Amino acid sequence: MNALDSAGLGRRYRARWGLRHVDLTIPEHAVVGLVGPNGAGKSTLLHLATGLISPTEGALRVLGKAPGSREALSDVAFVAQDAPLPRRMRVRDVVTLAQDMNVRWDADAVESRIDSLRLDRGHRIGELSGGQRAQLALALALAKQPRLLLLDEPVASLDPLARRGFLQALMAAVAEGGLTVVFSTHLLDDLERICDHLVVLGQGTLALTGSIDDIVARHAVLVGPAGRPLPRGATVIGGNGHGGHQHLVSITAPILDPGWEQLTPSLEEVVLAHLQIHSGNKPRTPAHRLEVA
Numbered sequence: 001m002n003a004l005d006s007a008g009l010g011r012r013y014r015a016r017w018g019l020r021h022v023d024l025t026i027p028e029h030a031v032v033g034l035v036g037p038n039g040a041g042k043s044t045l046l047h048l049a050t051g052l053i054s055p056t057e058g059a060l061r062v063l064g065k066a067p068g069s070r071e072a073l074s075d076v077a078f079v080a081q082d083a084p085l086p087r088r089m090r091v092r093d094v095v096t097l098a099q100d101m102n103v104r105w106d107a108d109a110v111e112s113r114i115d116s117l118r119l120d121r122g123h124r125i126g127e128l129s130g131g132q133r134a135q136l137a138l139a140l141a142l143a144k145q146p147r148l149l150l151l152d153e154p155v156a157s158l159d160p161l162a163r164r165g166f167l168q169a170l171m172a173a174v175a176e177g178g179l180t181v182v183f184s185t186h187l188l189d190d191l192e193r194i195c196d197h198l199v200v201l202g203q204g205t206l207a208l209t210g211s212i213d214d215i216v217a218r219h220a221v222l223v224g225p226a227g228r229p230l231p232r233g234a235t236v237i238g239g240n241g242h243g244g245h246q247h248l249v250s251i252t253a254p255i256l257d258p259g260w261e262q263l264t265p266s267l268e269e270v271v272l273a274h275l276q277i278h279s280g281n282k283p284r285t286p287a288h289r290l291e292v293a
Contacts, residue, residue, distance in 0.1 A: 001064045003028045003148050003180040004049060008058035011044050018044040019204045022058070026182065026197070028147070031174055033191040033212075034184040035271060036201035037279075042184045043081070045201070046150045049182070050078045063147055074103050077146035079154050083137035087126035091119055091136065102144040113139040113169070131162025138166060142173050149173075151183045155190070163187075167194055188268045200271055202278025212267060219270050220255060221263040222247045231257045248273055 003026045010020040019041040026032055034042050047053045048060055051068015065072040085094055091114065099105045114121065117135050125133060134154050141149060151170075155163040171194055173179060183195060191198065191212065198215055200208040208215065222234065223246050234249035248265050255262045 001028060002026060002061075003030070004060070004062055004182070006058060006060045009045075009048065009055055009060050010057040011041075011048060011053060012056040017056075017204050019048070019201075020057075022206050024199065024206060024209060026180070026199070028063075028180050029178070030180055030197040031195045032180075032182045032197040032199055033195035034182055034199050034201070035186075035188070035191065036207070037275065039203075040201040041204040042201055043152055044204075046078070046152050046182065046184060049148075049150055050076060074144075075147040076150065077141035077144050077148070078150045079134075079137045079141050079152065081152050081154070082130070082157060083133040083154065085125045085133060085137060088124055090122055090124055091128075092121040094125060094136070095121075095140070098140045098143065104145045106143045106145055110139050110143045129162070131158050131165065134158060134162070134166050135169060138169055147178065147180060149179060149181045151181065153184050153186065156186060163190075170194065188271060192267055198267075198271075200274050202275050205278060207274040207278045208271070215270060216264065216267055218250055218252075219265050219273075220249055220251050221265050221269075222249055222255060222260045223263065224260040228259055231255050231260060 004024065005026075006022050006024045009022040009024070011018045012020075022041075022045070034045065036042050044053070048055055049062050049067055051066075051072065060067055062072050063075050065075075067076075089097070095110055095114075099107065099110075113135070117132060119128070119132060119136065125136075128136065138151075138154070155166050158166060167190065170181065170183075174181060174194075182199075183190075185191070196212055198208065198210065198212050199206070210218075222230065230247060230249065233252050234247070234255075248269055
């Protein structure tokens with residue numbers, strides 16, 4: 001069983017499509033980075049997976065179940081942007097409320113996390129820092145012992161120290177096993193630190209998906225003399241127009257042409273290349289570094 005399966009998935013907001021034609025499979029026990037510019041459909045995909053909104057077209061299954069169904073809700077946890085907990089409630093009351101609302105609950109884990117964060121249980125949520133609210137929201141989400149954890153840019157507004165603490169807590173939960181995570185982020189550095197799979201959305205459509213190791217292995221930076229034809233199978237789809245001897249290409253097999261030196265691209269280069277394609281930018285050649293798929 002996969003954590004998430006979609007076929008022809010789409011969601012329309014009046015005259016605008018927030019997501020369309022998405023065929024996606026996310027395996028269980030993966031840590032998935034969900035990447036794309038603002039308006040690409042990341043939040044829409046997560047809200048569809050939680051059942052907060054319904055698709056306009058296509059089909060979606062979460063852990064083999066209908067999103068938002070009673071069967072799915074007990075296995076799915078969601079931390080929205082800015083951890084929107086009730087600001088007037090006290091920490092201890094939010095914990096009690098969450099416990100009462102969930103079938104499974106690890107009370108010891110929540111209390112331990114609150115102690116480690118040195119949170120005053122009598123403080124109101126609105127008195128906590130952004131990092132403290134995010135950590136508390138994560139602790140509450142993990143306490144329901146979900147099989148799938150959905151995170152919508154939970155660290156976007158955190159300072160570096162708070163972000164590191166959040167990610168450390170997340171990876172500690174992943175290390176315990178049995179958890180699938182889909183982590184929406186703008187910060188590409190976080191991807192290589194915590195994720196093993198990647199989903200890239202561009203303008204509401206799926207631009208790239210797969211394991212990070214496989215995605216990087218399917219691309220190469222080729223260095224060779226200006227004007228030399230690229231090897232067969234290398235398709236130029238973007239570039240920055242600086243000159244003509246270095247190209248980022250997709251490959252189906254290692255390049256054996258002795259006229260080209262093959263280097264490994266960074267994940268950031270590959271992601272930005274695919275986002276360039278889905279932004280509507282056309283390839284430009286010649287180029288010093290051409291981003292292709």
